[in-house]
Structure formats: C-alpha cells, structure tokens
Amino acid sequence: MTAYYIEVLDSLKLVDIYVECARSASKSGSSDxxxxxxxxxxxxxxxVISLPVTVSPRAAARSSFEDSDSGPDANSWIRIRVPIALDCMKARLEQASQLITSIEKPITASAIQGLSDIACQSCSSSLLANTTGAADRDTLRIRDLPSAFWSELVDCWVCHPEKDTVNVNADLLHAFEPKVAVTTDSTQDSTRKPEPSTETKLSVDMWVGDTYVLATEDLFKDLPKTPVHMDTKVLSIVVYVAYANMNTYSVASLIGRFYSSYTELCCDSCSNVVGEVGRMGSREMAKLCLSRVQFVLPSPSRSAISVSLSQAVSREILSHVGAHAVYRFVIEGRKACQPVALINIVGWNAEIRARAMSSTQPDNLPDISGRYIKILFTQKDSSTFDTQASQWLDDNATELISLLDADADSLLRILAENAQLLPPPLRGMANMTRSFLRM
Known part of the structure; x- marks a missing residue:
C-alpha cells in the first residue's frame, strides 16, 4: 500500500501533502x-483518497526528494503544497476551535451523568461494588475536577496551607475542608469523637479530571488491591529535587508528602490495573485511570464512553499549556519514579491524515485521521537522556506527568509508531524525534 502524510496548515493557509513513490517515478515526473x-x-x-479540505489545485507546487539514509533501493517522496480554497478557509476559521480554552475534554461530568455502570476497558467487566444498586448508580453525584486554569488562579489568590506559595497540591486539599463541629455540651462524653457536621459530608461521589477520575472508595470496595513498593533510593532523589525547587516547605512536611508505597486497584476479572486507592485528607478515595475504564450509559443505548491513552495525555498536556504556558513535559513511571520520556510541544489542533509505509508497518494497519498535538520527544535509550532530564526537572517551566509504568511504556510505543507515519526526512529535529498524539 502507498504511504502518504497529509497535514492542514491553517496558519499558512496550505495543505502539505507527501506521497511515497518509486524513485524512478519521481525522477520521470510520473502523473500517477x-x-x-x-x-x-x-x-x-x-x-484515490479524500482531502481534509477543499483546495485550489491550479496553485499547487510540486517537488520530490529522496531518503538518502535508506540506501539506493529506497523509495522517493512526492511533495505537493496546495492552498486551501478561500471559502473553505473562511468556514474553518468560523467553525474550528483554535484556542486551547475552547478545546473540549474527551470526557466530562455532564456526558456520564446518570451512568449505569463503570467497567474495565480491557474486558468490559463491571468495577462497581455489588452493594451499589441501580438506583444508587442513577443518583451518583458527578462533577468535573477544577482545571489547570482554576489551579493557576488558586496559586495567585488563595492563602495556601503550610506556607505553600508555589502550588496547591491534591494531597493538601484537605486543608481547605470545613472543620469538624465540636460540641461544648459538658454532659457529653469528652472521650467520644464528635460527629461530623453536615458541612463536612462528601457532597460529590465522583470528580472527572483529564487523565483520571476521583471517586469515593466505597464504590469500588470489592475490587482486589495490590500493595506496590517504590524504589526508596530513587524516591529520596525525587524528594531532594522537589525540596530544592520548593524551598518554602520544611523538610519534614515535604518528606511527608512522598510515600514509599501505594495500593493499586485491579479488575476482578482480568487483573489489569485500573487505578489506585489512598487517603486524601480525611477521606478514602479511589483514583481511576481514564484510559483504563469505560462509562456505560443507561438503556436503551447501553453505549460505553471511553478515551484512549493518547487522548487522556493530550488533554493533560493542553491544560498545562493553556494555563501555565508550559511546553515541556517529563513523563515518568508511577512505580519506577523515573523519567522515561521528554516531550516538547510544537503545535496543537493539527488536522492530519496518514498511512504508514508498508515496509515498516503491517498492511492491515488502518489509516489515521483526526486532530493531533505535534511534539518532539526523546526517550530513555538516548545517550544524553539522563542529563537532559535533570536539566528539565530543574526548570520551573517544565511539568511532570506521572503515569502507570505500563501506560508510560504504551505512550512511548504510540509516539514511536506515529513517528513512522512521517516521511523519513521529517522524523528528526533538534536531536529529538518528531511525532504526534491524538487529541
């Protein structure tokens, strides 16, 4: 099958087209x-394939180039740059969302309100506890987690707990909770713990974020749990780096924020990890990975809403790009607690269609089509990776994204596969590999 790569460049009002062909055809100017x-x-x-937009073919510019690194028998590439038709360009400017703030999340609280089940994305088995009846599921209170934009406002305007003038962290959110009502009645037993006031009752069952869902642990109490111990040597280095960058913390309070172990939450049917459980303030919470669960809507449709790992990571990235103007990200494994990839964002909302070269991918691999984030990335096997990762982590203009170790490996595989969809001369830039992630 013939490989191709098509990208709509709205900023240049062009469509950039690359098509693989035999070297002899490119030299002879084949009309195929x-x-x-x-x-x-x-x-x-x-x-014949359809273009993503309407173009003006009379103004097309055609050229060809060869991949000098693939030997004398390698194929060549035909490049066609053609302007987008004026009417189509106007319509795209009116309809397409160019601002990060206008790009919708893959899953929102309103989309899954009234869900009938939460299931494993791998085997479709139910994850909710047996005691959670149909009536209870219909009345689950679901809200969206505050976005990175809200976090930015909190950082600027709210008095932070523990003298934190840098960030408000999820594990410190309990400091903002209403205090337990204390009775002053002398007839009450002073040794008995006071009952929580109505203000302290949890008014929400689930919070939907960009890469995960927070929920009350009781909803998933029947699922198997597996303790995971982290590398304490690596953890001590992480604590040291964090302390160097956030010197407003006391050493004791900082170290208390890092734990040497955590508890994974697994599917009872296929044993795949779907999240983790732990304490957030005074509450036991479950943290489900969005890319590992699906939300089943009630009858008659019984359709399931899910997102891919690529979509979840892309949304997390876009949140930080929009709120903090941060374009560099370090991806780390949750258990290993070590960087596995460095990602530099170079564009978003790019409309791309592509098919892989038959020599590098199986013939049954489907064509891709959609909107993507364009990135440069470096992975662990690079000779300069450790040095570069340390430099990035020391920079306040870098965000850290922590994924399950298996998901971090899957993300690297996705990036490597997508890089193969690019014409060979376009795969490298600034000693990094070019690729893209689906939005």
Missing part, C-alpha cells in the same frame, strides 16, 4: 500522483 478536482488526491493508478 496528482490532485483530482478540489477534494481528492490520486496516490496510485487505482487509489
């Missing part, structure tokens, strides 16, 4: 590869 009308591209004698 050409635009057909204003909406189609012929990539071989019997294959």
């Amino acid at each position: 590869i050409q635009l057909v009308g204003t909406t189609e591209l012929r990539i071989s004698s019997g294959s």
Whole structure:
C-alpha cells in the first residue's frame, strides 16, 4: 500500500501533502500522483483518497526528494503544497476551535451523568461494588475536577496551607475542608469523637479530571488491591529535587508528602490495573485511570464512553499549556519514579491524515485521521537522556506527568509508531524525534 502524510496548515493557509513513490517515478515526473478536482488526491493508478479540505489545485507546487539514509533501493517522496480554497478557509476559521480554552475534554461530568455502570476497558467487566444498586448508580453525584486554569488562579489568590506559595497540591486539599463541629455540651462524653457536621459530608461521589477520575472508595470496595513498593533510593532523589525547587516547605512536611508505597486497584476479572486507592485528607478515595475504564450509559443505548491513552495525555498536556504556558513535559513511571520520556510541544489542533509505509508497518494497519498535538520527544535509550532530564526537572517551566509504568511504556510505543507515519526526512529535529498524539 502507498504511504502518504497529509497535514492542514491553517496558519499558512496550505495543505502539505507527501506521497511515497518509486524513485524512478519521481525522477520521470510520473502523473500517477496528482490532485483530482478540489477534494481528492490520486496516490496510485487505482487509489484515490479524500482531502481534509477543499483546495485550489491550479496553485499547487510540486517537488520530490529522496531518503538518502535508506540506501539506493529506497523509495522517493512526492511533495505537493496546495492552498486551501478561500471559502473553505473562511468556514474553518468560523467553525474550528483554535484556542486551547475552547478545546473540549474527551470526557466530562455532564456526558456520564446518570451512568449505569463503570467497567474495565480491557474486558468490559463491571468495577462497581455489588452493594451499589441501580438506583444508587442513577443518583451518583458527578462533577468535573477544577482545571489547570482554576489551579493557576488558586496559586495567585488563595492563602495556601503550610506556607505553600508555589502550588496547591491534591494531597493538601484537605486543608481547605470545613472543620469538624465540636460540641461544648459538658454532659457529653469528652472521650467520644464528635460527629461530623453536615458541612463536612462528601457532597460529590465522583470528580472527572483529564487523565483520571476521583471517586469515593466505597464504590469500588470489592475490587482486589495490590500493595506496590517504590524504589526508596530513587524516591529520596525525587524528594531532594522537589525540596530544592520548593524551598518554602520544611523538610519534614515535604518528606511527608512522598510515600514509599501505594495500593493499586485491579479488575476482578482480568487483573489489569485500573487505578489506585489512598487517603486524601480525611477521606478514602479511589483514583481511576481514564484510559483504563469505560462509562456505560443507561438503556436503551447501553453505549460505553471511553478515551484512549493518547487522548487522556493530550488533554493533560493542553491544560498545562493553556494555563501555565508550559511546553515541556517529563513523563515518568508511577512505580519506577523515573523519567522515561521528554516531550516538547510544537503545535496543537493539527488536522492530519496518514498511512504508514508498508515496509515498516503491517498492511492491515488502518489509516489515521483526526486532530493531533505535534511534539518532539526523546526517550530513555538516548545517550544524553539522563542529563537532559535533570536539566528539565530543574526548570520551573517544565511539568511532570506521572503515569502507570505500563501506560508510560504504551505512550512511548504510540509516539514511536506515529513517528513512522512521517516521511523519513521529517522524523528528526533538534536531536529529538518528531511525532504526534491524538487529541
């Protein structure tokens, strides 16, 4: 199958097209590869694909180049740059969301309100506790977690607990909770713990974030739990680096925020990890990975809403880009507590269509089409990775994203596979690898 890569460059009002062809065809100026009308591209004698936008074919510019690193038998690439039709460009500017603040989350609280079940994305088995009846599921109180934009406002305007003038962290949110009502009645037993006031009762059952869902632990109390012990040597280094960058903390309070172990939450049917459980303030909470669960809507549709790992990570990245103007990210494994990839954002909302080269991917791999984040990345096997990772972590303009170790490995695999969809000369830039993630 013929490989191709098509990207809509709205800022340049162009469509950039690359099509793989035999080296002899590129030298002879073969007419097999050409635009057909204003909406189609012929990539071989019997294959025509639709373009993402309407173009002006008369103004198209055509060129060719060879991949010098792949040997004399390698194929060449035809490049066609063609302007977007004026009417189509106007419509795209009116309809397409160019601002990060206008890009919707893959899953919101309103989309799953009234859900009938939460299931494992791998085997579709129910994850909710048996005691959670149908009536209880219909009345679950679901809200969206405050976004990174809200966190930015909190950092600027709210008096922080523990003299934290840098960040408000999830494990410190309990400091903002209403205090337990204390009775002054002398007839009450002074040794008995006071009952919580109505203000302290949890008014929400689930909070939906960008990469995870927070929920009351009782909803998933029947699921198996597995203790996981982290590398204490690595953890001590992480604490030291954090202390160096957040010197407003006392050493004791800082170390108390890092734990040497955590508890994974697993699917009872397939044993896949779906999240973790732990204490947040005075509450036992479950933290479910969005890319590992699905939300089943009630009858008659019984449809399931889920997101891929790529979509979840992309949304987390876009939140930080929009709120903090941060474009560099360190991806780490949850258990290993070590960086596995460095990601630099170079663009978002890019409309891309592509098919892999048959020599690098199986023939049954589907074509890709959609909107993506464009990135540069470096992974662990790079010779300069450790040095570069240390430099990035020391920089306040870098965000850290922690994933399950298996998800971190899967993310690297996705980035590597997507990089293969690019024409060979375009795969590298600034000693990093170019790739993209689905939004």
